[in-house]
Amino acid sequence: MAGERQEDRSAETLTEQQAERMLARMNEVIRAGEEMRRLRTEMIQVFVGFGWTQDRIARLTDMSQPAVSKQVTKFKSEEPPPPVGLALAQYDAPWLEGRLWGLAEEVSETLDDAAHCTRTVDALARGRKRFTPRTVDELRRGLEEDLRLHRGRLSAAHQTAYDEISRALDVPPKGAAAPGAGSPSVRRALAHRIQRDRLLGDA
Numbered sequence: 171m172a173g174e175r176q177e178d179r180s181a182e183t184l185t186e187q188q189a190e191r192m193l194a195r196m197n198e199v200i201r202a203g204e205e206m207r208r209l210r211t212e213m214i215q216v217f218v219g220f221g222w223t224q225d226r227i228a229r230l231t232d233m234s235q236p237a238v239s240k241q242v243t244k245f246k247s248e249e250p251p252p253p254v255g256l257a258l259a260q261y262d263a264p265w266l267e268g269r270l271w272g273l274a275e276e277v278s279e280t281l282d283d284a285a286h287c288t289r290t291v292d293a294l295a296r297g298r299k300r301f302t303p304r305t306v307d308e309l310r311r312g313l314e315e316d317l318r319l320h321r322g323r324l325s326a327a328h329q330t331a332y333d334e335i336s337r338a339l340d341v342p343p344k345g346a347a348a349p350g351a352g353s354p355s356v357r358r359a360l361a362h363r364i365q366r367d368r369l370l371g372d373a
Contacts (some may be wrong), residue, residue, distance in 0.1 A: 171187055172205050172362075190198050196307075198296075198297060199297070201297060202296060202297020202298075203367075205297060205355070208355070209356065209359060210231055211241060211357050211360070212352070212353055212355065212356045213231075213356060214227055214231065214238065214241050214242070214245075215241075215245050215251065216254050216294070216352065216360075217230070217358060218242055218245055219250070219251065219254065221254050224238045224239055224242055227242075230320075243337045246360050251306075251351055251352070252351040253351060254350065254351045254352045254356070254357075254360065256349045256352070256360065256364060258361075258364055258365065258368055260276070260350055260361070261292065261338050261342050261343055262350065262357065263339070263354075264301075264354035264355075264357040264358050264361070265350070265357045265358070265360075265361045266335055266338055266339050267301050267358055268357060268358035268359060268360065268361025268362040269311075269331070269335050269362070269364075269365040270306065270309050270310065270335050270339075271291070271294060271301075271309065271358065271361075271362045272361065272362035272363065272364070272365030272366040272369075273313065273328065273331050273332060273365055273366075273369065274287040274291045274309050274312065274313055275291050275295075275341070275362070275366065276328070276365075276366050277313060277316050277317075277324060277328060277371075278291050280323060280324060280328075281316065281320055281323060281324075285312065285316045285320075286311075286312040286315040286316050286319075287308075287309055287312030287315075287316055288312075289312075290305060290308045290309050290312060291307075291309070306339070307330065310336060310339075313332055314332075317329055317332060325369075327368075327369055328369065331365065331368075331369065
């Protein structure tokens, strides 16, 4: 009987370890959401710099027009940032990391998520991992393995893109320009999208 009462009491509460594991996942989701909201705000500023209308920005960001207007009004009170360059051949670390991420995501989808780089790609997309030297190295190692093992399913454009990015990460070209406009998060997001679109155009 005493053993049963002890078991009943233990079933009425969580251990600290159980709570820690449960909350760790929740905190990951919350943190990722906060980071995405910050990135969206920064991207609105980029779109304003492109000369896009508030209605257009509201439609693309799935925000109300008054919410976008509030952000735009706030930006007008600040010093306008320099325009963000969209050329693929830029060599600052965030831009190259974004290109690497876009390439890895494209390889993962091409290989039906069976790619070695898939786990890292998913972790970055869900906010479970951040861009650090370690995660960049994980992406590179996974991509190298996928390119070696799946030459028949991947195009020459995948290999060419990896070679360009990897070489620039190891030894930035002489005379490479200083980091362009935009925060590291914005630059990664833009480079990620542009790299994917370039690969789709080359397919």
